[in-house]
Amino acid sequence: xxxxxxxxxxxxxxxxxxxxxxxxxxxxxxxxxxxxxxxxxxxxxxxxxxxxxxxxxxxxxxxxxxxxxxxxxxxxxxxxxxxxxxxxxxxxxxxxxxxxxxxxxxxxxxxxxxxxxxxxxxxxxxxxxxxxxxxxxxxxxxxxxxxxxxxxxxxxxxxxxxxxxxxxxxxxxxxxxxxxxxxxxxxxxxxxxxxxxxxxxxxxxxxxxxxxxxxxxxxxxxxxxxxxxxxxxxxxxxxxxxxxxxxxxxxxxxxxxxxxxxxxxxxxxxxxxxxxxxxxxxxxxxxxxxxxxxxxxxxxxxxxxxxxxxxxxxxxxxxxxxxxxxxxxx
Amino acid sequence: xxxxxxxxxxxxxxxxxxxxxxxxxxxxxxxxxxxxxxxxxxxxxxxxxxxxxxxxxxxxxxxxxxxxxxxxxxxxxxxxxxxxxxxxxxxxxxxxxxxxxxxxxxxxxxxxxxxxxxxxxxxxxxxxxxxxxxxxxxxxxxxxxxxxxxxxxxxxxxxxxxxxxxxxxxxxxxxxxxxxxxxxxxxxxxxxxxxxxxxxxxxxxxxxxxxxxxxxxxxxxxxxxxxxxxxxxxxxxxxxxxxxxxxxxxxxxxxxxxxxxxxxxxxxxxxxxxxxxxxxxxxxxxxx
Numbered sequence: 001x002x003x004x005x006x007x008x009x010x011x012x013x014x015x016x017x018x019x020x021x022x023x024x025x026x027x028x029x030x031x032x033x034x035x036x037x038x039x040x041x042x043x044x045x046x047x048x049x050x051x052x053x054x055x056x057x058x059x060x061x062x063x064x065x066x067x068x069x070x071x072x073x074x075x076x077x078x079x080x081x082x083x084x085x086x087x088x089x090x091x092x093x094x095x096x097x098x099x100x101x102x103x104x105x106x107x108x109x110x111x112x113x114x115x116x117x118x119x120x121x122x123x124x125x126x127x128x129x130x131x132x133x134x135x136x137x138x139x140x141x142x143x144x145x146x147x148x149x150x151x152x153x154x155x156x157x158x159x160x161x162x163x164x165x166x167x168x169x170x171x172x173x174x175x176x177x178x179x180x181x182x183x184x185x186x187x188x189x190x191x192x193x194x195x196x197x198x199x200x201x202x203x204x205x206x207x208x209x210x211x212x213x214x215x216x217x218x219x220x221x222x223x224x225x226x227x228x229x230x231x232x233x234x235x236x237x238x239x240x241x242x243x244x245x246x247x248x249x250x251x252x253x254x255x256x257x258x259x260x261x262x263x264x265x266x267x268x269x270x271x272x273x274x275x276x277x278x279x280x281x282x283x284x285x286x287x288x289x290x291x292x293x294x295x296x297x298x299x300x301x302x303x304x305x306x307x308x309x310x311x312x313x314x315x316x317x318x319x320x321x322x323x324x325x326x327x328x329x330x
Numbered sequence: 331x332x333x334x335x336x337x338x339x340x341x342x343x344x345x346x347x348x349x350x351x352x353x354x355x356x357x358x359x360x361x362x363x364x365x366x367x368x369x370x371x372x373x374x375x376x377x378x379x380x381x382x383x384x385x386x387x388x389x390x391x392x393x394x395x396x397x398x399x400x401x402x403x404x405x406x407x408x409x410x411x412x413x414x415x416x417x418x419x420x421x422x423x424x425x426x427x428x429x430x431x432x433x434x435x436x437x438x439x440x441x442x443x444x445x446x447x448x449x450x451x452x453x454x455x456x457x458x459x460x461x462x463x464x465x466x467x468x469x470x471x472x473x474x475x476x477x478x479x480x481x482x483x484x485x486x487x488x489x490x491x492x493x494x495x496x497x498x499x500x501x502x503x504x505x506x507x508x509x510x511x512x513x514x515x516x517x518x519x520x521x522x523x524x525x526x527x528x529x530x531x532x533x534x535x536x537x538x539x540x541x542x543x544x545x546x547x548x549x550x551x552x553x554x555x556x557x558x559x560x561x562x563x564x565x566x567x568x569x570x571x572x573x574x575x576x577x578x579x580x581x582x583x584x585x586x587x588x589x590x591x592x593x594x595x596x597x598x599x600x601x602x603x604x605x606x607x608x609x610x611x612x613x614x615x616x617x618x
Binding site: 116235 | 421550553601
């Protein structure tokens with residue numbers, strides 16, 4: 001481990017320690033916001049672990065999240081909460097394994113298509129199973145988890161995601177992953193078992209989504225399939241990850257924080273138009289800042305270096321934005 | 331027997347919406363995840379014209395198809411073309427267009443929600459029994475099947491016996507070679523994308539005669555159309571039609587003997603079987 005890496009680890013640890021102090025501020029509003037931010041940090045960062053380097057876009061976060069939530073809601077009267085969290089992780093891993101083995105052995109768009117309807121598929125199957133067993137479709141989650149505890153749990157989970165992401169990044173697995181993302185044919189030719197690498201990463205990423213769903217289940221006192229498997233969750237996760245930037249581990253964090261705040265504002269001011277505005281902001285991100293906030297920051301830093309060398313004053317990213325805004329004209 | 335016929339009728343109607351997606355992915359090479367929302371929009375427009383002005387779906391379809399063509403053409407020129415131009419290869423274009431159309435699908439849902447609200451919409455048109463081989467079937471399903479058959483046939487004829495159709499097929503086979511024989515690839519792609527959207531909207535319009543729709547349902551139709559296109563092979567219309575019948579039958583069997591709520595599971599089952607057995611689709615060529 002180099003000195004630079006030690007420094008990075010120390011800074012990360014300090015930031016997490018600072019974030020852990022939030023519940024002592026005594027403000028319920030900020031704590032609620034902090035829980036959202038921590039939750040989406042876990043979801044968006046774990047999404048990026050797999051989809052960032054490989055470009056295989058997963059649209060199934062809601063499926064894994066919903067499974068975790070449902071396992072807690074359905075199992076609470078039989079098993080203790082911590083056991084259910086473990087089961088949720090295992091169930092998420094199992095589903096990801098099935099999906100991965102079916103679609104990731106083949107390159108191409110099959111994976112995206114498969115994940116697109118996955119949440120809806122699981123929702124249909126859960127609703128059907130409940131119907132067959134004669135249970136009602138809604139479930140009450142009769143357990144209280146104090147907000148500060150939930151916040152710390154999510155924060156700890158986020159720390160684990162970052163640690164695992166950091167370890168993967170400096171391992172052979174992460175190296176293989178980047179080669180796959182750059183050119184899958186090359187990856188195959190240098191002897192990487194591409195299918196295995198992709199499946200492993202997808203499983204890791206999905207476990208986190210399931211555990212997150214399980215952890216936050218007590219916040220919803222009533223759970224039913226249409227809530228647990230809402231497609232909007234996937235959409236929000238992808239949007240935040242893209243906004244932050246998916247080619248750095250800490251990228252999604254830079255998307256989660258501003259977007260959660262923006263979202264708070266939009267849903268308060270325009271409650272009827274949330275879907276539309278969500279779609280519009282998504283397109284803006286895809287077209288205007290395809291490399292996310294991280295890309296902007298990096299360009300700005302590089303632009304700064306170039307400026308000191310006597311180069312032009314307009315930052316390159318600003319030019320790129322202006323160019324992209326004139327979309328449609330040849 | 332009656333299950334088979336209902337499955338055939340449903341599959342025939344699916345064929346139309348799948349052909350729309352096939353034009354968009356096979357010719358314009360754009361993976362359009364907002365296709366289902368176009369189908370739902372077609373269904374909603376039909377409902378709206380039927381409830382408001384008592385227009386028969388077979389009349390309103392003549393207005394819906396050109397409208398959908400224009401909207402989809404604009405979507406291609408404004409949103410997709412910049413992505414096509416900036417993409418270095420097909421993989422890049424797939425990633426970009428998946429993201430862009432995924433965002434677009436939520437914009438469409440938002441618009442549909444604000445115009446029509448979130449309820450399930452349905453209307454009653456030709457809801458009378460019609461007897462085939464001694465068993466009654468809903469007349470609206472038969473009418474939708476016939477409408478779809480006519481449109482599919484005209485599309486097939488247009489693609490195979492006109493010069494414009496030939497240039498679309500040429501782009502689908504090899505777009506850079508098509509450019510060499512002076513086909514305007516961008517225009518042909520825009521044409522294919524717009525036509526695909528119009529065909530999908532027509533499919534939605536016909537499906538609305540016997541299915542119930544709500545604004546958030548598009549993803550189910552996107553997925554069904556994608557499964558059909560992949561099952562049939564990306565660039566073969568015959569494959570898509572056969573795959574539509576297979577999906578229609580499977581769905582009807584699942585709905586009749588297991589549960590009507592599991593139709594998507596039927597589509598996924600076909601998808602998994604195909605991925606395991608023949609990933610290139612029924613009529614696709616194995617990459618050498």
